[in-house]
Amino acid sequence: MKTTTTLHIPMSSPDLTNLEREAVAQVLRTPHLSMGDQIEAFEAAFCRYLGVKHAIGVNSGTAALHLCVLAAGVEAGDWVLTTPFSFVASTNVILYAGAIPVFVDVDPQTGNLDLQQAMQAVHDLTTGGKAAQRWLPRRGQGQHRGQLKAILAVDVFGQPADWDALRELADQYHLKLIEDSCEALGAEYKGRKAGVLGDYGTFGFYPNKQITTGEGGMIVTDDDAAAAFMRALRNQGRAPGDTWLQHTYLGYNYRLDELSAALGLAQMQRLEELLRRREQVAAWYNQRLKVLDGVEIPYIAPTTTRMSWFVYVIRLAAGIDRGQVAARLAEFGVPVRPYFLPIHLQPYMQERFGYRRGDYPVTEDLGERGLALPFSGVMSEEQVDYVCHALQMVLKSL
Numbered sequence: 407m408k409t410t411t412t413l414h415i416p417m418s419s420p421d422l423t424n425l426e427r428e429a430v431a432q433v434l435r436t437p438h439l440s441m442g443d444q445i446e447a448f449e450a451a452f453c454r455y456l457g458v459k460h461a462i463g464v465n466s467g468t469a470a471l472h473l474c475v476l477a478a479g480v481e482a483g484d485w486v487l488t489t490p491f492s493f494v495a496s497t498n499v500i501l502y503a504g505a506i507p508v509f510v511d512v513d514p515q516t517g518n519l520d521l522q523q524a525m526q527a528v529h530d531l532t533t534g535g536k537a538a539q540r541w542l543p544r545r546g547q548g549q550h551r552g553q554l555k556a557i558l559a560v561d562v563f564g565q566p567a568d569w570d571a572l573r574e575l576a577d578q579y580h581l582k583l584i585e586d587s588c589e590a591l592g593a594e595y596k597g598r599k600a601g602v603l604g605d606y607g608t609f610g611f612y613p614n615k616q617i618t619t620g621e622g623g624m625i626v627t628d629d630d631a632a633a634a635f636m637r638a639l640r641n642q643g644r645a646p647g648d649t650w651l652q653h654t655y656l657g658y659n660y661r662l663d664e665l666s667a668a669l670g671l672a673q674m675q676r677l678e679e680l681l682r683r684r685e686q687v688a689a690w691y692n693q694r695l696k697v698l699d700g701v702e703i704p705y706i707a708p709t710t711t712r713m714s715w716f717v718y719v720i721r722l723a724a725g726i727d728r729g730q731v732a733a734r735l736a737e738f739g740v741p742v743r744p745y746f747l748p749i750h751l752q753p754y755m756q757e758r759f760g761y762r763r764g765d766y767p768v769t770e771d772l773g774e775r776g777l778a779l780p781f782s783g784v785m786s787e788e789q790v791d792y793v794c795h796a797l798q799m800v801l802k803s804l
């Protein structure tokens with residue numbers, strides 16, 4: 407371990423080889439840059455991997471989620487139950503549909519939707535009146551009483567939510583279940599793969615994800631009608647049989663281009679290797695940090711039969727000044743990131759719905775103590791050593 411030199415370690419890096427470079431170059435030797443055989447092959451690879459009937463490639467994970475919300479029948483003024491401890495996209499797509507995100511707090515260990523609270527909220531929102539009121543935002547609900555249509559849960563940091571319990575709840579109240587598995591490609595819940603645990607699942611392929619296409623996303627579902635609808639919406643609302651200038655629905659341009667699809671297909675061929683490398687890096691971190699005072703390493707629930715490491719987020723003990731830790735780590739060339747800043751406290755959410763600090767205390771506590779360390783499948787053991795050593799010195803010096 408060198409202490410005299412400063413290593414410059416990126417927050418995250420894609421894991422790319424000549425296989426990916428050649429796959430993209432090959433597309434450029436053809437005239438087919440959109441809606442060709444690469445996206446079909448990329449979608450087929452997802453169907454095979456997940457054992458699911460339909461996979462629909464789109465140009466971001468956010469676009470994938472947006473189409474799922476529309477396929478779930480969510481309309482203006484409806485309510486969708488979701489989590490404030492996530493990347494903002496999972497809430498924003500509800501707003502895009504003109505609906506109202508209704509938050510419930512999260513489990514303090516996993517950071518995933520708190521089941522007891524979700525059950526109570528669904529019951530109360532269905533009952534209406536005063537019981538429903540306590541779950542709704544202070545303002546910005548519109549004039550009409552909403553109707554609960556769906557639950558949108560997130561597999562946070564690559565760890566599946568409790569999907570069997572969510573399924574039971576959704577069935578009991580006739581709700582659609584949307585799985586934001588954008589952080590969880592390869593994860594398993596009780597031996598079943600993340601992404602196919604709700605009615606519709608989504609993946610995202612930004613460069614920090616388990617596989618990347620630059621920008622891109624994927625929807626997966628077994629629902630034939632919903633799949634046909636989402637395929638049409640992805641392509642400017644063109645239903646099967648429509649010509650290029652016929653549009654059955656109000657659609658979007660959410661198409662994934664062929665270069666990105668070729669990159670994604672090559673990454674899918676290496677998926678197991680990519681997941682294993684991330685597991686190895688997480689294991690190096692765990693080994694070094696589990697003995698460090700003031701640091702909590704990631705918790706893995708018994709229902710998580712395989713964690714898919716998207717990020718490596720530690721929790722600092724209460725009372726440790728996270729800002730100061732981050733500033734001191736930066737001096738060592740170690741970038742870190744607070745993870746996540748709660749969605750309900752983002753300025754536009756506070757302004758529109760009147761949220762305040764204290765509304766979702768577990769989310770806020772995790773948000774205040776969570777620190778993502780540099781993480782990717784291409785990190786070396788020496789780099790992990792360097793980060794852990796720097797963290798140890800910083801914590802000691804406080």
Ligand SMILES: *Cc1c(COP(=O)(O)O)cnc(C)c1O
Pocket residue numbers: 466467468469492493495496560586588589609610611612622623
């Ligand atoms: C990455 C991610 C998305 C999708 O993000 P895009 O940048 O639109 O691909 C959605 N939800 C969560 C929780 C994510 O981490």
